[in-house]
Amino acid sequence: MSDSFRSATGRKVVSRASAADLGMVSYFLVDVGQRRIASVVVGRGKKARLVDWAQVSGFGPDAVMVSDEGALRPAAGDREQAAADGKLDMLGKRTLTERGNKVGTIGDVTFDPATGVVEMLQISDRTIPADTMLGSGTYAVVVDASQEPVP
Amino acid sequence: MTASQINGLPVVTVHGGDDVAEVRDVIYNPEAGRLVGLTLNKRGFFSGRSREVLPAEAIHAIGRDAVMIADESSLVAPADAPDDVGHPATDRNVIGNDVLTEGGTSLGVVRDLALLVGSAGEVVGYQIEKPAGGHGYIPLPAQLAVSGAALVVPDVTQEFIRDDLVGLGAAVDDFRARLGMQ
Secondary structure (H helix, E strand, C coil), rough: EEEEHHHHCCEEECCCCCCCCEEEEEEEECCCCCEEEHHHHCCHHCCEEEEEEHHEEEECCCEEEEHHHHHHCCCHHHHHHHHHHHCCCCCCCEEEEECCCCEEEEEEEEECCCCCEEEEEECCCCEEEEEEEHHHHHEEEEHHHCCCCCC | CHHHCCCCCCCCCCCCEEEEEEEEEEEECCCEEEEEEEEEEHHHHHHHHEEEEEEHHHEEECCCCCCCECHHHCEEEEEHHHHHCCCCCCHHHHCCEEEEECCCCCCCEEEEEEECCCCCCCEEEEECCCCCCCEEEEECCCEEECCCCHHHHHHHHHHHCCCHHHHHHHHHHHHHHHHCCC
Protein backbone atom coordinates (compact mmCIF):
# COMPACT_ATOMS: atom_id res chain seq x y z
CA MET A 1 0.00 0.00 0.00
CA SER A 2 1.22 3.44 -0.88
CA ASP A 3 1.19 6.36 1.47
CA SER A 4 1.33 10.00 0.41
CA PHE A 5 3.00 13.22 1.53
CA ARG A 6 -0.36 14.92 1.93
CA SER A 7 -1.90 12.21 4.08
CA ALA A 8 1.28 11.72 6.15
CA THR A 9 1.74 15.42 6.90
CA GLY A 10 0.68 16.07 10.49
CA ARG A 11 1.07 12.41 11.50
CA LYS A 12 2.61 11.99 14.95
CA VAL A 13 6.18 10.79 15.40
CA VAL A 14 6.67 8.45 18.37
CA SER A 15 9.76 7.06 20.11
CA ARG A 16 9.70 3.26 20.11
CA ALA A 17 11.93 3.19 23.21
CA SER A 18 9.95 5.57 25.42
CA ALA A 19 6.57 5.82 23.64
CA ALA A 20 7.04 9.59 23.88
CA ASP A 21 5.33 11.78 21.29
CA LEU A 22 8.18 13.60 19.52
CA GLY A 23 6.17 15.89 17.26
CA MET A 24 4.45 15.81 13.91
CA VAL A 25 5.58 15.17 10.36
CA SER A 26 5.85 18.54 8.61
CA TYR A 27 7.87 17.99 5.40
CA PHE A 28 9.83 15.42 3.45
CA LEU A 29 13.34 15.80 2.05
CA VAL A 30 13.67 13.75 -1.14
CA ASP A 31 16.92 12.42 -2.58
CA VAL A 32 16.09 12.82 -6.27
CA GLY A 33 19.01 10.71 -7.52
CA GLN A 34 17.98 7.79 -5.31
CA ARG A 35 14.26 8.60 -5.80
CA ARG A 36 13.75 8.03 -2.05
CA ILE A 37 12.82 9.98 1.03
CA ALA A 38 16.17 11.00 2.55
CA SER A 39 14.69 12.32 5.77
CA VAL A 40 11.45 13.36 7.43
CA VAL A 41 11.15 16.82 8.95
CA VAL A 42 9.49 16.75 12.38
CA GLY A 43 7.98 19.98 13.70
CA ARG A 44 8.10 23.41 12.16
CA GLY A 45 10.00 26.64 12.56
CA LYS A 46 12.90 26.77 15.00
CA LYS A 47 11.82 23.47 16.53
CA ALA A 48 12.11 21.60 13.25
CA ARG A 49 14.30 18.47 13.43
CA LEU A 50 15.20 15.83 10.87
CA VAL A 51 14.96 12.05 11.09
CA ASP A 52 16.93 10.11 8.51
CA TRP A 53 14.85 7.46 6.77
CA ALA A 54 17.17 4.74 8.10
CA GLN A 55 16.13 5.74 11.63
CA VAL A 56 12.43 5.25 10.87
CA SER A 57 11.53 1.81 12.20
CA GLY A 58 7.94 1.88 11.05
CA PHE A 59 6.11 4.39 8.86
CA GLY A 60 2.57 3.40 9.90
CA PRO A 61 -0.87 4.74 9.04
CA ASP A 62 -1.34 6.24 12.53
CA ALA A 63 2.18 7.01 13.70
CA VAL A 64 5.74 7.19 12.48
CA MET A 65 7.91 5.11 14.81
CA VAL A 66 11.55 6.03 15.34
CA SER A 67 14.08 4.23 17.50
CA ASP A 68 14.35 6.92 20.18
CA GLU A 69 14.51 10.65 20.66
CA GLY A 70 18.19 10.62 19.67
CA ALA A 71 17.11 9.91 16.09
CA LEU A 72 15.99 13.55 15.80
CA ARG A 73 18.77 15.91 14.80
CA PRO A 74 19.10 19.52 13.69
CA ALA A 75 19.48 20.36 10.00
CA ALA A 76 23.03 20.11 8.66
CA GLY A 77 23.94 22.16 5.60
CA ASP A 78 21.98 24.48 3.33
CA ARG A 79 19.80 21.87 1.69
CA GLU A 80 18.66 20.31 4.97
CA GLN A 81 18.03 23.76 6.43
CA ALA A 82 15.91 24.64 3.39
CA ALA A 83 13.99 21.38 3.92
CA ALA A 84 13.47 22.16 7.63
CA ASP A 85 12.16 25.60 6.66
CA GLY A 86 9.67 24.00 4.26
CA LYS A 87 11.30 25.61 1.21
CA LEU A 88 11.81 22.24 -0.48
CA ASP A 89 8.27 21.04 0.22
CA MET A 90 7.11 19.42 -3.01
CA LEU A 91 3.42 19.91 -2.21
CA GLY A 92 2.13 22.96 -4.05
CA LYS A 93 5.39 23.37 -5.96
CA ARG A 94 5.48 24.20 -9.66
CA THR A 95 6.78 21.51 -11.98
CA LEU A 96 8.87 22.34 -15.04
CA THR A 97 10.15 20.06 -17.75
CA GLU A 98 13.86 20.20 -18.49
CA ARG A 99 12.82 22.16 -21.62
CA GLY A 100 11.55 25.01 -19.45
CA ASN A 101 7.80 24.50 -19.81
CA LYS A 102 5.40 24.34 -16.88
CA VAL A 103 3.58 21.05 -16.32
CA GLY A 104 1.49 22.12 -13.35
CA THR A 105 1.47 22.23 -9.56
CA ILE A 106 2.14 19.18 -7.41
CA GLY A 107 -0.95 18.15 -5.47
CA ASP A 108 0.46 15.04 -3.82
CA VAL A 109 3.39 12.62 -3.89
CA THR A 110 2.97 8.90 -3.24
CA PHE A 111 5.64 6.68 -1.71
CA ASP A 112 6.15 3.17 -0.38
CA PRO A 113 6.10 3.43 3.44
CA ALA A 114 8.16 0.24 3.73
CA THR A 115 11.10 1.53 1.69
CA GLY A 116 10.69 5.30 1.38
CA VAL A 117 10.79 5.00 -2.42
CA VAL A 118 8.92 7.87 -4.06
CA GLU A 119 6.48 6.47 -6.62
CA MET A 120 4.25 9.02 -8.34
CA LEU A 121 3.73 12.77 -8.57
CA GLN A 122 0.14 13.96 -8.84
CA ILE A 123 0.14 17.12 -10.92
CA SER A 124 -3.20 18.76 -11.69
CA ASP A 125 -5.21 15.94 -13.35
CA ARG A 126 -2.17 13.86 -14.28
CA THR A 127 -0.14 11.28 -12.40
CA ILE A 128 3.45 10.96 -13.53
CA PRO A 129 6.10 8.46 -12.46
CA ALA A 130 8.66 9.79 -9.99
CA ASP A 131 11.55 8.37 -12.03
CA THR A 132 11.04 11.29 -14.47
CA MET A 133 12.31 13.65 -11.75
CA LEU A 134 15.66 15.30 -12.46
CA GLY A 135 15.76 17.86 -9.67
CA SER A 136 13.79 19.23 -6.74
CA GLY A 137 14.56 22.61 -5.25
CA THR A 138 13.25 25.80 -3.76
CA TYR A 139 11.72 27.02 -7.03
CA ALA A 140 10.55 23.95 -8.90
CA VAL A 141 10.53 20.22 -9.36
CA VAL A 142 12.14 19.48 -12.73
CA VAL A 143 11.03 16.43 -14.74
CA ASP A 144 12.45 15.04 -17.98
CA ALA A 145 11.25 15.88 -21.49
CA SER A 146 8.92 12.83 -21.65
CA GLN A 147 6.48 14.87 -19.56
CA GLU A 148 6.45 17.82 -21.95
CA PRO A 149 2.94 19.34 -21.95
CA VAL A 150 1.07 19.00 -25.25
CA PRO A 151 0.77 22.51 -26.71
CA MET B 1 8.85 32.61 -29.26
CA THR B 2 10.43 36.02 -29.37
CA ALA B 3 13.47 37.44 -27.60
CA SER B 4 11.36 39.86 -25.58
CA GLN B 5 9.39 36.91 -24.19
CA ILE B 6 12.63 35.53 -22.77
CA ASN B 7 13.37 38.69 -20.83
CA GLY B 8 12.27 38.27 -17.22
CA LEU B 9 12.13 34.46 -17.30
CA PRO B 10 13.67 32.70 -14.30
CA VAL B 11 16.90 30.76 -14.89
CA VAL B 12 16.38 27.37 -13.23
CA THR B 13 18.84 24.53 -12.58
CA VAL B 14 17.70 21.15 -13.97
CA HIS B 15 19.39 19.15 -11.25
CA GLY B 16 18.81 21.58 -8.41
CA GLY B 17 15.33 22.96 -9.08
CA ASP B 18 16.46 26.38 -7.89
CA ASP B 19 15.93 29.75 -9.58
CA VAL B 20 19.44 31.14 -9.63
CA ALA B 21 18.90 34.23 -11.79
CA GLU B 22 16.50 36.03 -14.08
CA VAL B 23 16.98 36.96 -17.73
CA ARG B 24 17.78 40.65 -18.18
CA ASP B 25 18.42 40.71 -21.91
CA VAL B 26 19.54 38.56 -24.81
CA ILE B 27 22.96 38.95 -26.43
CA TYR B 28 22.51 38.42 -30.16
CA ASN B 29 25.04 37.94 -32.89
CA PRO B 30 23.29 38.94 -36.13
CA GLU B 31 26.01 37.55 -38.43
CA ALA B 32 25.74 34.13 -36.81
CA GLY B 33 21.96 34.40 -36.58
CA ARG B 34 21.79 33.15 -33.03
CA LEU B 35 21.78 34.16 -29.40
CA VAL B 36 25.26 33.95 -27.99
CA GLY B 37 24.21 34.44 -24.38
CA LEU B 38 22.02 36.13 -21.82
CA THR B 39 22.64 38.94 -19.37
CA LEU B 40 21.08 38.40 -15.96
CA ASN B 41 19.37 39.98 -13.02
CA LYS B 42 19.52 38.57 -9.52
CA ARG B 43 16.45 36.95 -8.03
CA GLY B 44 14.72 37.74 -4.78
CA PHE B 45 15.39 40.44 -2.22
CA PHE B 46 18.74 41.42 -3.67
CA SER B 47 17.44 41.81 -7.20
CA GLY B 48 19.37 44.06 -9.51
CA ARG B 49 21.87 43.49 -12.24
CA SER B 50 23.96 40.35 -11.88
CA ARG B 51 27.63 40.53 -12.77
CA GLU B 52 27.46 37.06 -14.27
CA VAL B 53 26.38 36.10 -17.78
CA LEU B 54 25.05 32.88 -19.28
CA PRO B 55 26.79 31.79 -22.51
CA ALA B 56 24.43 30.09 -24.99
CA GLU B 57 26.49 26.89 -24.92
CA ALA B 58 25.57 26.47 -21.25
CA ILE B 59 21.82 26.81 -21.88
CA HIS B 60 20.06 23.46 -21.53
CA ALA B 61 16.78 24.77 -23.00
CA ILE B 62 14.72 27.92 -23.39
CA GLY B 63 11.07 27.27 -22.59
CA ARG B 64 7.91 29.30 -22.23
CA ASP B 65 8.26 29.43 -18.44
CA ALA B 66 11.97 29.18 -17.72
CA VAL B 67 15.49 29.09 -19.09
CA MET B 68 17.00 25.81 -17.95
CA ILE B 69 20.70 25.28 -17.12
CA ALA B 70 22.46 22.20 -15.77
CA ASP B 71 23.67 23.83 -12.58
CA GLU B 72 24.93 27.09 -11.14
CA SER B 73 28.41 26.65 -12.61
CA SER B 74 26.85 27.59 -16.00
CA LEU B 75 26.77 31.22 -14.84
CA VAL B 76 30.18 32.79 -15.44
CA ALA B 77 31.94 36.11 -15.00
CA PRO B 78 32.17 38.11 -18.26
CA ALA B 79 35.95 37.65 -18.24
CA ASP B 80 35.50 33.86 -18.32
CA ALA B 81 32.88 33.97 -21.10
CA PRO B 82 33.52 33.90 -24.87
CA ASP B 83 34.34 37.41 -26.15
CA ASP B 84 31.05 38.02 -27.93
CA VAL B 85 29.22 37.23 -24.66
CA GLY B 86 31.53 38.88 -22.15
CA HIS B 87 32.12 41.97 -24.27
CA PRO B 88 29.36 42.16 -26.88
CA ALA B 89 29.74 44.77 -29.62
CA THR B 90 27.34 47.60 -28.88
CA ASP B 91 26.80 48.57 -32.54
CA ARG B 92 25.23 45.28 -33.55
CA ASN B 93 21.81 45.72 -32.05
CA VAL B 94 19.45 45.02 -34.96
CA ILE B 95 16.36 46.26 -33.13
CA GLY B 96 15.24 49.42 -34.91
CA ASN B 97 17.19 48.60 -38.08
CA ASP B 98 15.58 49.04 -41.46
CA VAL B 99 15.14 45.82 -43.44
CA LEU B 100 15.97 46.39 -47.12
CA THR B 101 15.66 43.91 -49.96
CA GLU B 102 18.49 43.60 -52.49
CA GLY B 103 16.16 45.41 -54.89
CA GLY B 104 15.92 48.36 -52.52
CA THR B 105 12.45 47.92 -51.05
CA SER B 106 12.01 48.55 -47.34
CA LEU B 107 10.09 45.72 -45.64
CA GLY B 108 9.92 47.56 -42.32
CA VAL B 109 11.82 48.04 -39.09
CA VAL B 110 13.03 45.21 -36.83
CA ARG B 111 11.13 45.11 -33.53
CA ASP B 112 11.96 41.69 -32.10
CA LEU B 113 13.83 38.43 -32.73
CA ALA B 114 11.93 35.21 -33.45
CA LEU B 115 13.54 32.11 -31.98
CA LEU B 116 13.18 28.49 -33.01
CA VAL B 117 11.14 26.84 -30.26
CA GLY B 118 13.01 24.19 -28.32
CA SER B 119 16.40 25.34 -29.59
CA ALA B 120 19.13 26.83 -27.45
CA GLY B 121 18.73 30.15 -29.21
CA GLU B 122 18.66 29.84 -32.99
CA VAL B 123 17.13 33.04 -34.40
CA VAL B 124 15.10 32.17 -37.50
CA GLY B 125 13.36 35.45 -38.16
CA TYR B 126 12.57 38.99 -37.17
CA GLN B 127 9.35 40.60 -36.11
CA ILE B 128 9.04 43.76 -38.22
CA GLU B 129 6.87 46.79 -38.13
CA LYS B 130 5.70 47.24 -41.70
CA PRO B 131 6.04 50.61 -43.44
CA ALA B 132 2.25 50.74 -43.79
CA GLY B 133 1.85 49.90 -40.09
CA GLY B 134 1.10 46.59 -38.38
CA HIS B 135 3.44 43.73 -37.53
CA GLY B 136 4.76 40.88 -39.57
CA TYR B 137 7.45 38.22 -39.40
CA ILE B 138 10.21 37.60 -41.94
CA PRO B 139 12.38 34.47 -42.11
CA LEU B 140 16.14 34.82 -42.18
CA PRO B 141 18.73 33.11 -44.28
CA ALA B 142 21.39 31.29 -42.28
CA GLN B 143 23.82 34.14 -43.06
CA LEU B 144 23.09 37.83 -43.34
CA ALA B 145 24.77 41.14 -44.12
CA VAL B 146 24.37 43.60 -41.26
CA SER B 147 25.70 47.14 -41.19
CA GLY B 148 24.49 48.39 -37.83
CA ALA B 149 21.84 50.66 -39.34
CA ALA B 150 20.23 48.44 -41.94
CA LEU B 151 20.21 44.84 -43.02
CA VAL B 152 19.87 43.54 -46.52
CA VAL B 153 17.77 40.47 -47.29
CA PRO B 154 17.13 38.61 -50.57
CA ASP B 155 14.24 39.91 -52.73
CA VAL B 156 12.36 36.64 -52.26
CA THR B 157 11.94 37.44 -48.55
CA GLN B 158 9.00 39.62 -49.55
CA GLU B 159 6.98 36.51 -50.49
CA PHE B 160 7.57 34.98 -47.08
CA ILE B 161 6.31 37.72 -44.78
CA ARG B 162 3.91 36.09 -42.31
CA ASP B 163 1.41 37.47 -39.81
CA ASP B 164 2.36 35.34 -36.80
CA LEU B 165 5.04 33.10 -35.31
CA VAL B 166 3.25 29.90 -36.30
CA GLY B 167 3.21 31.02 -39.93
CA LEU B 168 6.86 32.01 -39.69
CA GLY B 169 7.82 28.58 -38.33
CA ALA B 170 6.27 26.95 -41.38
CA ALA B 171 7.85 29.47 -43.76
CA VAL B 172 11.46 29.22 -42.59
CA ASP B 173 12.25 25.83 -44.17
CA ASP B 174 10.55 26.73 -47.47
CA PHE B 175 12.34 30.05 -47.54
CA ARG B 176 15.75 28.52 -46.94
CA ALA B 177 15.01 25.80 -49.51
CA ARG B 178 14.20 28.53 -52.06
CA LEU B 179 17.54 30.12 -51.33
CA GLY B 180 19.20 26.78 -51.91
CA MET B 181 20.72 26.72 -48.46
CA GLN B 182 19.43 23.32 -47.43
